[in-house]
Amino acid sequence: MKRFPMMLQLMLILICVMAIPTAILTWYSGTQIVGYSESAIAETSLAGLNANRELNENALSNLAQDAVQLAATNIFDRLRGFQTYSELNSDYSDISSALKVLNELASLNHRVDGVYSTYFLLDGADYVVSTDQGITTLDRYEQVAWMEQALDGRRGIAGVWFPRRLESGLQVVSYVLPLNRLSTTTRGTIVVNLREKQIANYLNSSEPGSEGYMLLSSDGTIISHHDKSLLLSDGNKQPFIRQILSKPVKEGYAYHTLNGERLLYTWSRSEQLGWWNINIYSMDQLMTKTYNLQRSIIFITAIIIFAGTILAVLLATWLSQPLRKLVRTMRERTGLGTPGNNELAFLESAFRRMQEEEEGLHSLLQEREQDTRSLSIHQLLRGEVKKQIAEMFPERYYTIAVVSIDRYRRYVSKNNPETRSYNRYLLLSKCESLFPANIHARGIYQGEGNFVFVMNYVQDEGVMSGLKDTLVRIRDAALDLLGHSVTTGVSSQTEFSELIPERVAEAAEAIKQRMIKGSGCIFYWQEESERSKKYMYPTNSERRIVNFLERADLDSILGELNSIRLDIISDESISHDNILFIYNQMIGVTIKHLRENNISTSRIFAGRGNIYSAIAALDTLDELENYLRDFFKDIISHLERNTGEANHGDRIIRYLEENFCKEIVFEEMAKEIGISYSYMRKIVYELTGKSLIDYTNHLRIEKAKQLLAESNMTITQIASEVGYYNVQSFNRFFRKYEGMPPSSYKTSRAKTS
Structure with missing residues (x-):
């Protein structure tokens, strides 16, 4: 580029400034159009699949109901006394009874389209009454041994x-219905054979681009398929089908490429039958119009770029003239550059010297940063052993201590960030000074109230005794400095600095003992026994709590919670994870019970935040029990609350959850609900623990957090989306509720994911 005149370079820059954004915008818009089109097509195709599935299910359900109704008419009692074909033919009246049964079966055939035949088989009889062959012996009819396989694993009476x-050779789907013992004493089975092609008529899509369909049973057997040669084969062997059947979602869509063709697979699982409905479409055919539109946009963009290039040449000639004159004057006066260099070469030479000086300073600062003690310790904890480690820790043995602030959330709520930062600095300085001279110790703060101390020493009884005494003094010093107790976990000893990360994990694991033994203690890591790996769970107490909950018996529930606590304390081998499992499961069962009884859990627990996260943050068994006691008190209080007020509360909360993104006039909202504004504020505060405005902002901030984590929207777009009409208000409320600006939250979520 140094050989080209400045005017030419400026012209190229102008062209690039114009052409590149235009090309990028064209590419981006085309990509978005394709993406949105694919998504819309997939959603439409999935909706069509569900409609076809429901049509098929309704037809099968109607046929099954007709068969059940026929079984309940006692029409088959006429045949109960005839076990053999010869007995049935012995008298005309007996034959007449059988013919009436045959007429009823024939009538059943005509109630739903596509029924091939229907027959009834009396248990132990040697004949069958069928609509396709009349009344005939079993040896002249089709085999019936398949019924045992069909009824294997049957549940209930359906x-x-x-x-x-x-x-x-005809492919059918048979409905097998044994007579119900509750409605008749006659034992026998009704079989209705529905043609597979009738099911195919329901499922076959007439949409353009359709490549086919398939209906599979829960185990993957193909029930219906556009390729009839695949019927009753293993559908898992078909391309991509195994991936679909293994998905936990009951419906969805996915794109796959097969033999160079991009295909859309849509699937939906029937909750009624457990069958999988799958449609396949060719995206190349469905996207033809979209691709044509994309090509048109590219052509128009090319014309715009060509016109912009001509304009760039004119602008470059006009803009470069004064700048070229300035550069020539500077070169003559400063003597920089050579006669063969152009104007930009002169500027490049001048700025290169500035850049070299800046890079030298940056390199010096970076080397200084690498030499700091804190960075070295962080590297050591990650298993990165540097040369500086040998100088800081010259002795042979290492032990790790993790000092954790008890009830850290309470500590954070009582101290602002500046105070917490200052306390961390004081604590690290004070604790390092408490170690004796024969123990080389360095500490760092790892976040979430955890301080890590690396202790290096020569193994000796006096040293080990001094180490234990120092840990006690650190605990007492932390209590004085923070006004908050701490729990210390101590790892086992190691001779290898490469194993430091494992020792950190041991110390962190030892801290979990405070769950039962209480906070403010020093725990030493011990190998987990085989017995402690077994989980216990108070199943009987769970059932009793659910029963007491139905009676709103708070005292009995609290008694059961105390019983659970005593059981946990009495089990010496119980683990921290087991305890959290017990209480998490107890809460999950309770919430499930409330929802099954149509009780709004959002109203009961509004203001509590994430219950499971709150439990995970608790340190001791006493805190867990107190949390559960308050948890059930809130439930009982809600159940005993006045029904009318509860109805108003439901309407208020539902209104806020549906309209929080809009501008809400609370006085008009109260009139719409039919209560006063002051009474509405009282109800919201009792339900959520927040004022009306705070709860509205809480809903908006929660929605904003979701958009920050899951979407590519800008801060301004998200502010408008959740109901704030300027970014300043959004930033102020977000910082108030989350303790950080939206941009920092989005960055932290991106790093976490």
């Missing part, structure tokens, strides 16, 4: 659907 191929 019938089952079973895909099979008749001896004639």
Whole structure:
């Protein structure tokens, strides 16, 4: 570039400034159009699949209901006394009874389209009454041994659907319904054979681009398929089907490429039958119009770039003239550069010297930073052993101590960030000074109220005794400095600095003992026994608590909580994870019970935040029990609350949750609900623990957090989306509720993911 005149370079810059953003914008818009089109097509295709699935399920359900209704009419009692075909043919009246049964079966055939045949088989009889062959002996009819396989694993008294191929080669789906013992004493089975092609008529999509469909049973057997040669084969062997069947979601879509063709797979699982409905579409055919539009946009962009290039040449000639004159004057007066260099070469030479000086300073600062003690310790804890480590820790043995602030959330709520930062500095300085001269110790702060101390020493009884005494003094010093107790976890000893990260994990694991033994203690890591790996769970107490909850018996619930606590204390081998599992499960069962009884949990626990996160942050068993006691008190209080007020509360909370992104006039909202504004504020505070305005802002900030973590929207767009009409208000409220600006929260979430 140094050989080209400045005017030419400026012209190229102008062209790039114009052409590159235009090209990027074209590419981005085209990509977005394609993406949105694909998403819309996929959603539409999935909706069509669900409609076809529901149509098929309704037809099958109607047929099954007709069969059940026929079974309940006692029409089959007429055949109960005839076990053999010869007995049935012995008298005309007996034949007449059988013909009435045959007429009812024939009537059942005509109630739903596509029924091939229906027959009834009396248990132990040697004949069958069928609509396709009339009344005939079993040896002249198709085999019925398949019924055992069809009824294997049957639950309840309902019938089952079973895909099979008749001896004639016809593919059917048979509905097998044994007579109900509750409605008749006659033992027998009704079988309705529905043609597979009728199901195919329901499921076959007429949408453009459709490549086919398939209906699979819960185990992957193909029940219906556009390729009839694959019927009753293993659907897992088909391309990408195993991936779909292994997904936990009951419906969705995915894109796959097969033989160079991009295909859309949509699937939906029937909750009623457990069958998988799958449609396949060719995206190349569905996206034809979109691709044509994309090509048109590219053509228009090319024309714009060409016109912009001509304009750039004119602008470069006009803009470069005064600048070239200035550079020539500076070169003559300063003597920099050579006669062969152009104007930009002169500027480059001058700025290069500034850059070299800046890089030298930056390199010096970086080397200084690498030499700091804190960085070295952080590297050591990550298992990165540097040369500086040998100088800081010259002795042979290492032990790690982790000092954790008890009830850290309470500590954070009582101290602002500046105070906490100052306390950390004081604590690290004070604790390092408490170690004796024969122990080389360095500490760092690792976040979430945890301080890590690396202790290096020569193994000796006096040294070990001094180490234990020092840890006690550190605990007491932390209590004085922070006004808050701390729990210390101490790892086992190691000779290898490479194993330091494992020792940090041991010390952190030892701290978990405060769950049972209480906070403010010093715990030493011990190898976990085999017995402690076994989990206990108070199943009987869980059932009793649910029963007491139905009676709103708070005293009995609190008694059961105390009983659970005593059981935990009495089990010496119980682990920290087991305890959290017990209480998390107890809360989960309670919430499930409330929701099954249509009780609004959002109203009961509004203001509590994430219950499971709150439990995980608790340090001791006493705190867990107190939390659970308050948890059930809130539930009982809600259940005993006046029904009318509860109805108003539901309407208020529902209104706020649906309209918090809009501008809400609270006085008009109160009139719409039919209560006064002051009474509405009282209800919201009792339900959520927050004022009306605070709860509205809480909903907005929670929605903003979700958008920051899951979308690519800008801060301004998110502020408008959640109901703030300027970014300043959004930033102020976000910092108030989350303790950080939205940009920092988005950055932290990106690093976490």
